Each structure stands twice: as structure tokens, then as C-alpha cells.
Amino acid sequence: MLLSFRFANHRSFRDEQQLNLMPVYGDGIEASEAAPQAVPIVGVFGANASGKSNSLGALKFMREMVVGSDRAVEPGEGLSREAFRLDPEAVPQPSRYVVDLLLGGTRHTYGFAIDDERVLEEWLYHYPVGRRRRVFERDGDEFTWGEESGRRNDLGQIAGITAPTALFLSTVARFGHSRPRPDPKNPQPLHDAYRWFYLASSQADGISGLSVLLDGGGGDSEQIRHLVIDLLQAADVGIVDLVVRPDHSDRATSRRRLPNGYTFVRRRIGPHAASVPPRIQFAHQGPHGAALLDLDDQSTGTRQLLALGLHAAEVLRTGAAMLVDEIDASLHPILTAKLISLFRSPKANPLGSQLIFTSHDAALLGTLDAEEILHRDEIWFVEKDGEGTSCLYPFTDFKPRKEGENRQRRYLNGNYGAVPDLSTHLFEQALATRGGPDDAAAE
The missing domain is CATH 3.40.50 (Rossmann fold)
Structure with a gap:
């Protein structure tokens, strides 16, 4: 500690x-x-x-x-x-x-x-x-x-x-x-x-190591899988399940139905696909059931949540x-x-x-x-x-105010310092649209 x-x-x-x-x-x-x-x-x-x-x-x-x-x-x-x-x-x-x-x-x-x-x-x-x-x-x-x-x-x-x-x-x-x-x-x-x-x-590298963790087999990988699902469901990002499957295909994008009822959305991944780690698919709930999408298809926020969530889980486990x-x-x-x-x-x-x-x-x-x-x-x-x-x-x-304090508002007002000292005039002047060469010639 x-x-x-x-x-x-x-x-x-x-x-x-x-x-x-x-x-x-x-x-x-x-x-x-x-x-x-x-x-x-x-x-x-x-x-x-x-x-x-x-x-x-x-x-x-x-x-x-x-x-x-x-x-x-x-x-x-x-x-x-x-x-x-x-x-x-x-x-x-x-x-x-x-x-x-x-x-x-x-x-x-x-x-x-x-x-x-x-x-x-x-x-x-x-x-x-x-x-x-x-x-x-x-x-x-x-x-x-x-x-x-x-x-x-x-x-x-x-x-x-x-x-x-x-x-x-x-x-x-x-x-x-x-x-x-x-x-x-x-x-x-x-x-x-x-x-x-x-x-x-200091590195939230849960995303990059996720496929390795989930491909390890045994109870640990299944525990991590459930952790990811619980994390994403709790965050209400529309993901209902996670599927890990080997993917050695380099075929172009296609859609097909899987036995579990999911729609599998596949993209071309190149001629060296046989050497890549297993593909992680996220099941999103849609109007006609759940569809599987790649990790690359997830929003930046979802990826950040996954990285920080897996990172936090490992840190909390080790103290x-x-x-x-x-x-x-x-x-x-x-x-x-x-x-x-x-x-x-x-x-x-x-x-x-x-x-x-x-x-x-x-x-x-x-x-x-x-x-x-x-x-x-x-x-x-x-x-x-x-x-x-x-x-x-x-x-x-800073001593707390007896009548209560709105920290968020007071911070933004500069009461605690640590905020940018902006010049509104210079800021507007720097970003103002300036005339082109033709405008200057016309003056």
C-alpha cells in the first residue's frame, strides 16, 4: 500500500x-x-x-x-x-x-x-x-x-x-x-x-491480452469470460454475450447463421489468418436476435471500458x-x-x-x-x-464551506485553481475565420 x-x-x-x-x-x-x-x-x-x-x-x-x-x-x-x-x-x-x-x-x-x-x-x-x-x-x-x-x-x-x-x-x-x-x-x-x-x-492492456486470456482454457478463461459479460451488461452498452472461436478464414465479409441463433458477421482478415489468435465476437441484441460483431466494431468507449475493467479486476485480485x-x-x-x-x-x-x-x-x-x-x-x-x-x-x-459546497461548480469557477486561464478575446481571434488571398486583394 x-x-x-x-x-x-x-x-x-x-x-x-x-x-x-x-x-x-x-x-x-x-x-x-x-x-x-x-x-x-x-x-x-x-x-x-x-x-x-x-x-x-x-x-x-x-x-x-x-x-x-x-x-x-x-x-x-x-x-x-x-x-x-x-x-x-x-x-x-x-x-x-x-x-x-x-x-x-x-x-x-x-x-x-x-x-x-x-x-x-x-x-x-x-x-x-x-x-x-x-x-x-x-x-x-x-x-x-x-x-x-x-x-x-x-x-x-x-x-x-x-x-x-x-x-x-x-x-x-x-x-x-x-x-x-x-x-x-x-x-x-x-x-x-x-x-x-x-x-x-500502469497499462490498461486488457484489450490486447483478452484473446490470450480467453484462449487459455480451464476455469480461469471461463471466469474472465463471465467477468467481461457482466461488465458490459452492467454498463448497458447493448452487448449480451461474448463468443471466442478460432478463425482461420480469409474470405470476404459474409453473414451466416450459427447454431446458437447468432448472426456471424465475418470480415476478410488476410492470407496469414492461420497464425492469428482466436477471434472474439460480441453479441449485440438486434431487431431479429443477436448479431456477432468483431472487437474492432465496438465503440471507443466500450473498448476503454473493457480495458479498464479487466485491468481493475487484475489489480483488485492482487492487492x-x-x-x-x-x-x-x-x-x-x-x-x-x-x-x-x-x-x-x-x-x-x-x-x-x-x-x-x-x-x-x-x-x-x-x-x-x-x-x-x-x-x-x-x-x-x-x-x-x-x-x-x-x-x-x-x-x-481549502476549508470546506459551512453551508455546503458545490465542488464541481467552484472548481470550474477557478476557486481551487488548476484550471486554464483563457482569454476569450484571444481565443476567438485565434479561431476566427480569416479571409483568403482574394479578400485581401479586394481591400
């Missing part, structure tokens, strides 16, 4: 920023120990080009470094980072990334600093009895071990083969032993920290974090709100998965069925100043 994320010198963010997921009540007082130790949902709102995607991108970059830095960079080629480029003095400065995690009931702090050439610093601490204990600290190529990790001879050997451009956490994971989840009785800080990054998911940029893209606000609510439900989210997303849909700041879609401590804003520097700040910085 993510408790907080700090980062500095990443794209439009020059100074250190913190995304704090600790629960906070509306009056600014932190929640008691009995309350959840981290909020399950965080929504980051801001204008176009304000930096909201960059804030999520910083966490994605940290994950990519942890999961793949030991094999992603060739020796001598340096690191591919994206520092703040609008200030020449900031470009050579290190970029820093730090997370506080709750793993197996124990807090962990992991972070690193990099420049264009190598990993400058890296560290991991944990707090098994409320006091900080060092797992390891790295300063360039020099490592310092904690009391427990210092007893492991293999860590020193792995540190010796860790490339300057690779993280030690990434390298040591190749020699670790997997286990399903952190065990409080047998803590393994290195493995548990790596596992959190490995499971954190991981789900990172989504522009969660509202192509989705109706009600569907987006329902997807968000899954992470608040103890029944749907028993393992404490988290959803971190960006959006500029003000409707998500409102209510649905008389319930807040997002709580006050789940809302963050990003705004860019006159120097092109982005700043991340929480909604809890």
Missing part, C-alpha cells in the same frame, strides 16, 4: 513535490489509528499541460526503473531521464524519487537519486517496531548494510555486479525467491518492496496499485464513477488495492446517488506557474 510519493526534477516539476495518501479529515486533522492507513483512491485534476500526467508519470518512471533498470540500459550509455528543462541550472541536478509503503503491516521507505550518467544514491529502510532500521544505503558504488541484511553474504556479491546505471533493488530481485505476498512473521524488505513495484500496473492517466477518456462520468467506487468497496477490494488517476472531468468532484465520488483527502490539483513549473497540492488545503 502506498502511503506517500515524493519526487523532484521530473519533467515540468522542478522542486520536490509530495503526493500524500494518508487520510485527512475535512478539518485538517489526521485520521486516528483506527482509520484506514492510506486512502484507496487519489484523483489528480488540472488543466491541459499543467503537469497532472507528469505527476503520475514520475511514479511510472520510478516503477520502470525498479522493475527493469538492471537490463534496460547498456553499460556506458547513461540513463534516459527527463529533468526540468526550462531552467538550465536544473538540468544537471539529480532527479529524486521516494515512496513510503505499508507492506505486511510494516512501513518501508525506498528511494533513489539519478543523473544522466548513473544512480547516485539508493536506500531502503523499514520500521518493524516503529523505529527506523536500515536495510541498505548506497552512495555511488559504495554500500552500507543494516544489521539484518549485513549477515547475508550474497548481498555484497550482488552489489558488486550491480551496474552504475542499475538499481540494486532491481538487480537483487533476479536472485530472490518469490512469495505470494508480504508475511509479517517473515519480513523480507528487499523482496517485498520490489514486489510492490512489480505488481503496480496492487492501478495507475491510470485520463481515466475519463471516452467514458461516461457515471461509468467512471462506478469504476472508482470499486476501490472503496470492502467486498470488491478486500486486499486494499489503490487507484491513482488523473482527470479534468469536473463531474468526478461531485456526487452520485447522494454520495461523494471522491472524498476531500482523495482530491489533488496540479497548477503551472508563470515560469513553467508545476506544483502539486491537496484539496484539503
Whole structure:
């Protein structure tokens, strides 16, 4: 579980920023120990080009470094980072990334600093009895071990083969032993920290992998099939069933009746059809029964719903974090709100998965069925100043209005910032239809 994320010198963010997921009540007082130790949902709102995607991108970059830095960079080629480029003095400065995690009931702090050439610093601490204990600290190529990790001879050997451009956490994971989840009785800080990054998911790739999942056979594929059907039926997109069938034909588009009563609509798919995965068909209810249509025939919204739904199902099953940029893209606000609510439900989210997303849909700041879609401590804003520097700040910085507040309206009115400062005159002038050469000659 993510408790907080700090980062500095990443794209439009020059100074250190913190995304704090600790629960906070509306009056600014932190929640008691009995309350959840981290909020399950965080929504980051801001204008176009304000930096909201960059804030999520910083966490994605940290994950990519942890999961793949030991094999992603060739020796001598340096690191591919994206520092703040609008200030020449900031470009050579290190970029820093730090997370506080709750793993197996124990807090962990992991972070690193990099420049264009190598990993400058890296560290991991944990707090098994409320006091900080060092797992390891790295300063360039020099490592310092904690009391427990210092007893492991293999860590020193792995540190010796860790490339300057690779993280030690990434390298040591190749020699670790997997286990399903952190065990409080047998803590393994290195493995548990790596596992959190490995499971954190930022790609809604359920669509591309759907045919593979459904072709696997057995109970899992049938369970996924029912999940897809239930998801689409709940969304009321007109789909009543899903059919998976091998398709090795390259015949032109044709229509024929299947034994189950569906109409099969086939399209030409080329001479190499024998090598393609099974075809997924969606049964749409029509005036003369159900007709099967390809995935390519589905609307952008349906495809987005499928991708996010399958993505969320996998994250909720593993207790991981789900990172989504522009969660509202192509989705109706009600569907987006329902997807968000899954992470608040103890029944749907028993393992404490988290959803971190960006959006500029003000409707998500409102209510649905008389319930807040997002709580006050789940809302963050990003705004860019006159120097092109982005700043991340929480909604809890603003005191709630005693007579109640319409968050959606107040946000659009600019009361919380993080909205575009448009000049109506210049906007109209830029888009106005201008006369052609003939008109200019006639003047």
C-alpha cells in the first residue's frame, strides 16, 4: 500500500513535490489509528499541460526503473531521464524519487537519486517496531548494510555486479525467491518492496491480452469470460454475450447463421489468418436476435471500458496499485464513477488495492446517488506557474464551506485553481475565420 510519493526534477516539476495518501479529515486533522492507513483512491485534476500526467508519470518512471533498470540500459550509455528543462541550472541536478509503503503491516521507505550518467544514491529502510532500521544505503558504488541484511553474504556479491546505471533493488530481485505476498512473521524488505513495484500496473492492456486470456482454457478463461459479460451488461452498452472461436478464414465479409441463433458477421482478415489468435465476437441484441460483431466494431468507449475493467479486476485480485492517466477518456462520468467506487468497496477490494488517476472531468468532484465520488483527502490539483513549473497540492488545503459546497461548480469557477486561464478575446481571434488571398486583394 502506498502511503506517500515524493519526487523532484521530473519533467515540468522542478522542486520536490509530495503526493500524500494518508487520510485527512475535512478539518485538517489526521485520521486516528483506527482509520484506514492510506486512502484507496487519489484523483489528480488540472488543466491541459499543467503537469497532472507528469505527476503520475514520475511514479511510472520510478516503477520502470525498479522493475527493469538492471537490463534496460547498456553499460556506458547513461540513463534516459527527463529533468526540468526550462531552467538550465536544473538540468544537471539529480532527479529524486521516494515512496513510503505499508507492506505486511510494516512501513518501508525506498528511494533513489539519478543523473544522466548513473544512480547516485539508493536506500531502503523499514520500521518493524516503529523505529527506523536500515536495510541498505548506497552512495555511488559504495554500500552500507543494516544489521539484518549485513549477515547475508550474497548481498555484497550482488552489489558488486550491480551496474552504475542499475538499481540494486532491481538487480537483487533476479536472485530472490518469490512469495505470494508480504508475511509479517517473515519480513523480507528487499523482496517485498520490489514486489510492490512489480505488481503496480500502469497499462490498461486488457484489450490486447483478452484473446490470450480467453484462449487459455480451464476455469480461469471461463471466469474472465463471465467477468467481461457482466461488465458490459452492467454498463448497458447493448452487448449480451461474448463468443471466442478460432478463425482461420480469409474470405470476404459474409453473414451466416450459427447454431446458437447468432448472426456471424465475418470480415476478410488476410492470407496469414492461420497464425492469428482466436477471434472474439460480441453479441449485440438486434431487431431479429443477436448479431456477432468483431472487437474492432465496438465503440471507443466500450473498448476503454473493457480495458479498464479487466485491468481493475487484475489489480483488485492482487492487492496492487492501478495507475491510470485520463481515466475519463471516452467514458461516461457515471461509468467512471462506478469504476472508482470499486476501490472503496470492502467486498470488491478486500486486499486494499489503490487507484491513482488523473482527470479534468469536473463531474468526478461531485456526487452520485447522494454520495461523494471522491472524498476531500482523495482530491489533488496540479497548477503551472508563470515560469513553467508545476506544483502539486491537496484539496484539503481549502476549508470546506459551512453551508455546503458545490465542488464541481467552484472548481470550474477557478476557486481551487488548476484550471486554464483563457482569454476569450484571444481565443476567438485565434479561431476566427480569416479571409483568403482574394479578400485581401479586394481591400
